[in-house]
Amino acid sequence: MTFNKQLLFSIGFLMLSLSCFAQNAQQTDSLLKVLETQKLPKNEKATLLRIIANDHPNTDEGIRYAKQSLQIAIEINDLVLQGEAWEEIGTIEQRLGNKNNALDATFKALHIYDSLNLKDKQGASYAQIASHHVGEKEYDLAIIYFQKAEKIFSEIGDDFYLAYVLTNLGESYRFAEQLEDATTSLTKALELNKSFKNETIESYSLGNLGMVYAAEGKFAKAKIFLIKAIAITNRLGDVYATSIFVAALGSVYEKEGDFSLSESKYNEAFAMAKSAGLKEQIRDFSAVLTGFYEEQNDYKKALKFQKVYQQYQDSLVNKENIQKNEQLKADYEVSKRESEISLLNITNSNQKKWVFGLITGLLVVLLLTYLLYRGNQKIKKTNTILSDQKELISKREQEKALLLQELNHRVKNNLQMISSLLNLQSRELTGHPAQEAILSGKYRVEALSLVHRKLYQEGVDTKIPLKDYIQELVLGLFEGYNVKFSPSFVIADISIGIDVAIPLALIINEMVINSLKYAYQGVDEPLLKIVMMQETTEYLHIQVIDNGVGFTQDTNEKDNSFGLKLITSLIQQLEGTMEQINTKGTHWEMKIKLS
Secondary structure (H helix, E strand, O other), X not given: OOOOHHHOOOOOHHHHHOXXXXXXXXXXXXXXXXXXXXXXXXXXXXXXXXXXXXXXXXXXXXXXXXXXXXXXXXXXOOHHHHHHHHHHHHHHHHHOOOHHHHHHHHHHHHHHHHHHOOHHHHHHHHHHHHHHHHHOOOHHHHHHHHHHHXXXXXXXXXXXXXXXXXXXXXXXXXXXXXXXXXXHHHXXXXXXXXXXXXXXXXXXXXXXXXXXXXXOOOHHHHHHHHHHHHHHHHHHOOHHHHHHHHHHHHHHHHHHOOHHHHHHHHHHHHHHHHHHOOHHHHHHHHHHHHHHHHHOOOHHHHHHHHHHHHHHHHHHHHHHHHHHHHHHHHHHHHHHHHHHHHHHXXXXXXXXXXXXXXXXXXXXXXXXXXXXXXXXXXXXHHHHHHHHHHHHHHHHHHHHHHHHHHHXXXXXXXXXXXXXXXXXXXHXXXXXXXXXXXXXXXXXXXXXXXXXXXXXXXXXXXXXXXXXXXHXXXXXXXXXXXXXXXXXXXXXXXXXXXXXXXXXXXXXXHHHHHHHHHOOOOOOOOXXXXXXXXXXXOEEEEEEEEOOOOOOHHHHHHHHHHHHHHHXXXXXXXXXXXXXXXXXXXXXXXXXXXX
């Protein structure tokens, strides 16, 4: 029986790195009292609000205090405080399960830290982004951002946070089944930890190494490391981690055929989770015990744990629904409270100026009455002239819209005709070396045609929806190359202008065609992922990732030198940057200017 992956816990960088700042509920109350009773400078008030948000037991109140901190930081134009507030908002949104909001807030913090060149905060933001991807089981992306954080903390010599990042990076490698890389990262974390002897890092690194060795079939080593980890987490009172490691140890015994010890460890882990009220672990351990007893033909016990599994599964599903409802309710209450505060401020201000305003108002009314009487005749004449001009302008705007729509339609038709001619020409050149160049030109023309077709469908608007546009472009290439698997998209719901859409279409066209032509030879489970997120109102962050045979500069210059030159030229045209990241496969990361 294979150990259930759901039992393999995630440490979570933010939980650990911020734990040193955590305060209990009593301390939070004290800070709130300071906030209410003392007149603090705005920068100190913003910092205090952020600390309260971080530790507040009510997550909905926490997000409200974090937003107040951000507002004050914007008022005093303190970029560091703004970045810290956005970082806190991202952390709380992640706890609430709002992935898009969390990523958006964290990217805003990162953009500020980049502009200020604050290396330590850049590293923390990269690690926070990585933790978002771990939560969504996007381990390849998590590894990329943990690697960026690792590089930064290594450069600035912060071994303490470097060890935390390496522990999380090793765990992400383990989830991604890159076991050799996981062993390297976790071993390095343990080595760094020797200087400051943090038991949390030690126990989690040992436990993860134990599970890596178990996955590699090195059961003797796995048992040694898991037993050491259990001893430390027991001493720390970390029931959650202890139960996970005990269950992992039970899996090792089961793989060795020692079913008695395996059963004992599984039941021990289940009992610990139940005693601590860890609902998710109770559900997962009961699922493991159900499968274990089924293989032992003990169907009575299997049925018993199956019922427990179903009970807690239903409870957790119901809990998620309740949390969503509570989140909607909390958002409404926060918005309502802010509106009430704003209304009270307006009311107080109006009361102070009521007498003066009343007198002034009467004088203004008398003056306006006189002016309206004198201007009435002029207004009638002016309205007649304006009405005629408005009608003429409206008519010309309609004509302009029809002409623009017709222009896009004709450009689209002409480009489609060119594409058809190139297609016919390529058939005449079957087997000829020039056929591939003709087909490449055909797909470039079709990418341009798609822009004008979208503009024609949208009417007079000069912008097109990015998500629909890129998906249609890539799916068209997949159909043209008769590809059997489906691409994956994570694309922001925004619109872009034609000046960006046309070069972007050609860039994506070249990269996707290159992957489809060269990447997947001998790859059993091919994948292609396209990520486009708006980091700021000015820049678009783009990633094109495949798990193919990889890419080298020499290979590309030999097979597709024109394509690379075209991509480089278009990136420069968009005032952007392009970087190739070394992973298994090919990973392009770009930033382009949206306007």
